[in-house]
Amino acid sequence: DADVTQTPRNRITKTGKRIMLECSQTKGHDRMYWYRQDPGLGLRLIYYSFDVKDINKGEISDGYSVSRQAQAKFSLSLESAIPNQTALYFCATSDSRDRASYEQYFGPGTRLTVT
Amino acid sequence: AQSVTQLDSQVPVFEEAPVELRCNYSSSVSVYLFWYVQYPNQGLQLLLKYLSGSTLVKGINGFEAEFNKSQTSFHLRKPSVHISDTAEYFCAVSGTGAGSYQLTFGKGTKLSVIP
Numbered sequence: 424d425a426d427v428t429q430t431p432r433n434r435i436t437k438t439g440k441r442i443m444l445e446c447s448q449t450k451g452h453d454r455m456y457w458y459r460q461d462p463g464l465g466l467r468l469i470y471y472s473f474d475v476k477d478i479n480k481g482e483i484s485d486g487y488s489v490s491r492q493a494q495a496k497f498s499l500s501l502e503s504a505i506p507n508q509t510a511l512y513f514c515a516t517s518d519s520r521d522r523a524s525y526e527q528y529f530g531p532g533t534r535l536t537v538t
Numbered sequence: 539a540q541s542v543t544q545l546d547s548q549v550p551v552f553e554e555a556p557v558e559l560r561c562n563y564s565s566s567v568s569v570y571l572f573w574y575v576q577y578p579n580q581g582l583q584l585l586l587k588y589l590s591g592s593t594l595v596k597g598i599n600g601f602e603a604e605f606n607k608s609q610t611s612f613h614l615r616k617p618s619v620h621i622s623d624t625a626e627y628f629c630a631v632s633g634t635g636a637g638s639y640q641l642t643f644g645k646g647t648k649l650s651v652i653p
């Protein structure tokens with residue numbers, strides 16, 4: 424089984440709808456991240472969480488909110504979806520104790536289309 | 539704050555030819571450097587990283603990269619590419635402080651290997 428899973432993998436929604444993307448991990452990592460990927464723009468950080476009670480805005484948080492329900496779960500919500508939020512969304516995790524690596528581990532992505 | 543510039547958005551190369559994907563970074567502090575690869579319809583996977591020590595870093599699948607502090611570069615190379623190397627490659631940078639968390643990604647380079 425994959426260490427970092429994302430649901431759904433694909434979603435089409437209409438403008439104005441609220442939508443939630445979910446991320447779960449079995450790696451035991453304390454840090455979790457949400458990124459969006461747009462063609463030609465690379466990955467940009469939306470929110471990150473160092474633990475359940477520590478949530479922080481990233482580079483492009485407007486229009487998004489998050490919830491860290493447990494150490495293993497981190498959800499991203501679009502309160503009122505708009506077409507320019509159409510993108511590929513990635514969840515990632517890392518272990519703050521792993522000072523030798525600093526590696527982030529990525530989920531498979533959720534492709535979101537807002538019509 | 540850090541920034542990353544990937545100088546080529548697309549690189550076509552014939553099978554078994556060598557390839558270099560270029561990455562330059564900007565930072566006011568010491569950095570860690572990473573290359574991630576994204577195969578079609580998949581998440582990102584770490585290819586290699588530079589944290590300290592030898593400036594020549596070897597990664598998976600025969601890739602290597604050289605950290606050049608004076609030129610603020612971290613170019614990725616492979617002496618002979620395969621069809622299976624067709625993917626998008628992302629260079630990323632983070633600070634080295636104990637509180638560093640954020641990966642700043644370049645916009646990506648699409649490598650197309652031509653049979």
